[in-house]
Amino acid sequence: MLGEGxxxxxxxxxxxxxxxxxxxxxxxxxxxxxxRIAPFESARVFPFLVYDSKNTGGSADWEAGMRCVACQxxxxxxxxxxxxxxxxxxxxxxxxxxxxxxxxKFDIDISVCMSCQICVEVCPFEAIKMDTEFELSTxxxxxxxxxxxxxxxxxxxxxHQIHPAEAxxxxxxxxxxxxxADAKARSAADAAxxxxxxxxxxxx
Amino acid sequence: xxxxxxxxxxLLRHWLVSYLPAAWQPLVGVLLSVAAIVCLFPALFAxxxxxxxxxxxxxxxxxxPNRVGPFGLLQPxxxxxxxxxxxxxxxxxxxxxxxxxxxVLLVVAVFMGFAVLPMGRNMVLVDxxxxxxxxxxxxxxxxxxxxxxxxxxxxKYSLLGAMRAVAQMIxxxxxxxxxxxxxxxxxxxxxxxxxxxxxxxxxxxxxxxxIFTPWGCAGFVMYAIATTAETNRSPFDLPEGESELVAxxxxxxxxxxxxxxxxGEYLAMFSISGxxxxxxxxxxxxxxSFLTWVPSWIWFFSKLMLSIFVFIWMRGTLPRxxxxxxxxxxxxxxxxxxxxxxxxxALWRFMGDGxxxxxxxxxxxxxxxxxxxxxxxxxGRIGPRSYRYAE
Numbered sequence: 391m392l393g394e395g396x397x398x399x400x401x402x403x404x405x406x407x408x409x410x411x412x413x414x415x416x417x418x419x420x421x422x423x424x425x426r427i428a429p430f431e432s433a434r435v436f437p438f439l440v441y442d443s444k445n446t447g448g449s450a451d452w453e454a455g456m457r458c459v460a461c462q463x464x465x466x467x468x469x470x471x472x473x474x475x476x477x478x479x480x481x482x483x484x485x486x487x488x489x490x491x492x493x494x495k496f497d498i499d500i501s502v503c504m505s506c507q508i509c510v511e512v513c514p515f516e517a518i519k520m521d522t523e524f525e526l527s528t529x530x531x532x533x534x535x536x537x538x539x540x541x542x543x544x545x546x547x548x549x550h551q552i553h554p555a556e557a558x559x560x561x562x563x564x565x566x567x568x569x570x571a572d573a574k575a576r577s578a579a580d581a582a583x584x585x586x587x588x589x590x591x592x593x594x
Numbered sequence: 595x596x597x598x599x600x601x602x603x604x605l606l607r608h609w610l611v612s613y614l615p616a617a618w619q620p621l622v623g624v625l626l627s628v629a630a631i632v633c634l635f636p637a638l639f640a641x642x643x644x645x646x647x648x649x650x651x652x653x654x655x656x657x658x659p660n661r662v663g664p665f666g667l668l669q670p671x672x673x674x675x676x677x678x679x680x681x682x683x684x685x686x687x688x689x690x691x692x693x694x695x696x697x698v699l700l701v702v703a704v705f706m707g708f709a710v711l712p713m714g715r716n717m718v719l720v721d722x723x724x725x726x727x728x729x730x731x732x733x734x735x736x737x738x739x740x741x742x743x744x745x746x747x748x749x750k751y752s753l754l755g756a757m758r759a760v761a762q763m764i765x766x767x768x769x770x771x772x773x774x775x776x777x778x779x780x781x782x783x784x785x786x787x788x789x790x791x792x793x794x795x796x797x798x799x800x801x802x803x804x805i806f807t808p809w810g811c812a813g814f815v816m817y818a819i820a821t822t823a824e825t826n827r828s829p830f831d832l833p834e835g836e837s838e839l840v841a842x843x844x845x846x847x848x849x850x851x852x853x854x855x856x857x858g859e860y861l862a863m864f865s866i867s868g869x870x871x872x873x874x875x876x877x878x879x880x881x882x883s884f885l886t887w888v889p890s891w892i893w894f895f896s897k898l899m900l901s902i903f904v905f906i907w908m909r910g911t912l913p914r915x916x917x918x919x920x921x922x923x924x925x926x927x928x929x930x931x932x933x934x935x936x937x938x939x940a941l942w943r944f945m946g947d948g949x950x951x952x953x954x955x956x957x958x959x960x961x962x963x964x965x966x967x968x969x970x971x972x973x974g975r976i977g978p979r980s981y982r983y984a985e
Contacts, residue, residue: 392967396912403653403911410652419657 431553434520436500437509439542440549452543453492454482457517460493464509464518472502473509496539500526516560522552600889603630604716627719631708639860640670646906653910680849685748688846692746697847697854700739704858706732707865712787714878714891725786726778729869730771733824736862737763740833740843743855747846755842758917759833762823765924766830770820772932773813776939777804777873786869790877799883803876808955809939812963814874816932818904821866823924825859827905829912832920867901868894927966934962 410416420427441455460477476495483489509518521544528534550557598605611623644659644666651658659666684690710725712718722728737760744756778784781792795802804810823830834842844855871877875897878890915923938955945951 391964392971399911400907403907406655407649407652407907407910410655416655417657418655421657 429522429552431555433522434507435505435524436503436521436526436537437498437507437518437542438521438544439496439539440517440519440546441543443545443547452540452545455545456492456539456543457515458493458496459490459515459517460496461491461514463512463514467508467512469506469508470502470504472499472504473497474499493539496542497536498542499536501531501535516564519549519553519556519560596887596889600715600891602889603714603891624719631719632705635705635708635861635864636857638864639857640674642860642864642902643673643856644669646909649903649906650910653907674853677850677853682849682851683846685846687748689746689748692742693846694851696739696743696746697851697858699742700736700858701854701861703732703735703739704861704865707862708868710786711865711868711872712790712877713868713894714889717878717891718787721787722785724784726774726784726789726869726873729786729865730767730774733862733866734763734767736858739858743847744843747843749846751840752843752845755833755835755839755845758835758839759826759843762826762830762832762920762924765921766820766823766928769816769924769928769932770824772929772936773816773820774869774873776809776813776936779936779939780804780809780943786872786877790872790879793876794879796883801876801879801881801883803874803879805874807942808952808959809935809942810874812931812935812938812959814870816928816935817870817874819928821870822905822908823920825863825866825905827863828909829915830920831914832917835914863902863905864898867898867905870901871897927970930966931962935959 406416440457441452442457443451443455460475462475462477465471465473465475474495474497475493478492478494481489482492505520507520510520526535546557546561549560607623607626610626611619614622647669648658648666659669662668662672684693707729709719710722710729712721740759740763741756744752744754744759747753777789781789783789783792793801793803800806805814826833833839834844839845844852847855871894878894880886880888880890880893938958941958942951942955945954
């Protein structure tokens with residue numbers, strides 16, 4: 391019969407209309423500023439720089455513990471070119487105790503950033519990760535949205551807090567790399583010692 | 595006491611006017627009534643906008659506006675301030691005078707329609723003998739301002755929207771008139787107060803509204819369809835189809851001129867619902883004989899708001915039609931049904947009292963509706979939508 395579908399539709403919307411007053415599970419709205427839900431594990435907004443606070447004896451020195459070595463891969467890969475890095479002229483020991491460059495300047499313009507996560511994927515040092523902080527509105531749209539390295543630096547503990555599983559995997563990987571590097575250094579040292587001993591023996 | 599409450603606005607006007615010299619009284623009395631209409635309906639419009647948004651939200655299981663004031667009731671004030679403080683942009687190549695006049699004319703023409711609507715016992719601004727004719731003349735002139743708006747904007751989308759609006763409004767003007775004509779045929783009068791008076795009796799406690807007769811019921815359905823199209827409401831809101839035309843004929847309007855278009859649209863909805871109430875739902879008369887003590891204007895406005903609710907309900911339910919579906923529906927379905935309904939009304943008139951005319955008239959209308967629907971659906975002219983996707 392003609393018009394049957396219209397009546398069915400009207401009944402459906404009427405059910406919604408009265409049902410939304412009657413049963414609360416119909417209303418899925420979360421009234422945001424007052425109510426909020428915990429962000430999902432996979433949530434990502436803008437990148438931040440990870441620093442290890444335990445390297446500096448527990449003090450929260452973001453500058454000393456920063457994992458970034460200013461290799462500038464992220465700056466080159468960034469599709470909208472929102473990262474600006476200035477490499478340092480001197481070297482400082484990194485997490486593995488190796489002397490490395492560090493970023494004298496590391497700026498991300500979050501008004502340009504498109505949250506693609508490419509910087510995170512290309513970083514060989516696990517130094518840049520995605521944050522879940524999204525309430526970044528400011529009254530100054532130029533300076534306020536250009537984050538410098540101090541604003542970007544966040545501790546590894548914070549990273550664990552926002553992305554627990556991912557951070558554990560990263561820590562395990564870094565630990566393995568460190569063990570490998572130590573082993574390599576030790577074997578190199580042993581080889582050098584053996585070589586030195588051999589040279590000494592030859593000389594004798 | 596009940597009598598006083600029923601006539602409270604009439605008495606108030608008499609009391610206010612009685613302080614003036616006799617020569618001024620008629621003029622000031624009319625001006626007072628005009629002021630009441632001009633204040634009341636925009637206020638109703640403000641309330642309706644927030645209720646519409648809340649109602650639509652509830653239909654979609656959302657909360658709707660609830661931030662400004664208690665339950666979001668002050669939202670229209672915030673919206674009004676916003677539209678007043680916005681920049682009034684007139685496109686460089688637009689015809690500035692026509693561009694300015696279009697929204698003003700629309701609102702004026704729509705307000706004129708309220709003049710003949712009886713909003714309660716003795717509550718009609720001008721009791722014209724040809725009230726219905728005057729009403730339709732005024733409501734038809736809104737098409738002009740819609741086209742003025744579209745044409746003067748010098749914008750393709752505005753013009754397309756205006757063309758669509760005019761095509762749609764003229765097409766649906768025909769069924770609108772033909773569905774109202776049955777009422778005139780039965781009452782023998784174009785005066786809206788006489789039409790209300792013709793529906794004021796009760797049988798077994800039930801009112802003599804025209805909607806409770808076969809021809810009246812069919813006429814009301816056709817009238818409702820035609821008014822929905824006439825006021826450009828969903829599912830007939832093609833003139834402002836935002837998915838293809840930005841906003842239709844008011845694309846180039848901003849600030850308070852846009853608000854005037856918005857106001858005009860809602861006022862047209864109120865006045866056409868008021869007319870439908872007058873023609874088919876007994877105007878200001880009570881729905882049961884034991885409720886006649888309730889003031890007449892309460893009944894009028896309750897019926898009006900009920901119609902508005904149905905408009906909102908339809909908007910929350912139905913998707914927009916396509917242009918060809920819209921035209922086919924008007925000319926191939928609604929118009930023949932209206933013509934048939936006129937014949938049924940004539941039959942009803944000349945068959946005299948008795949149960950036989952109920953059976954015959956209902957059978958003709960239902961049979962025609964079913965046969966027409968069946969035939970059209972078989973030929974695939976109307977029915978479920980078919981979609982073709984790009985390959």
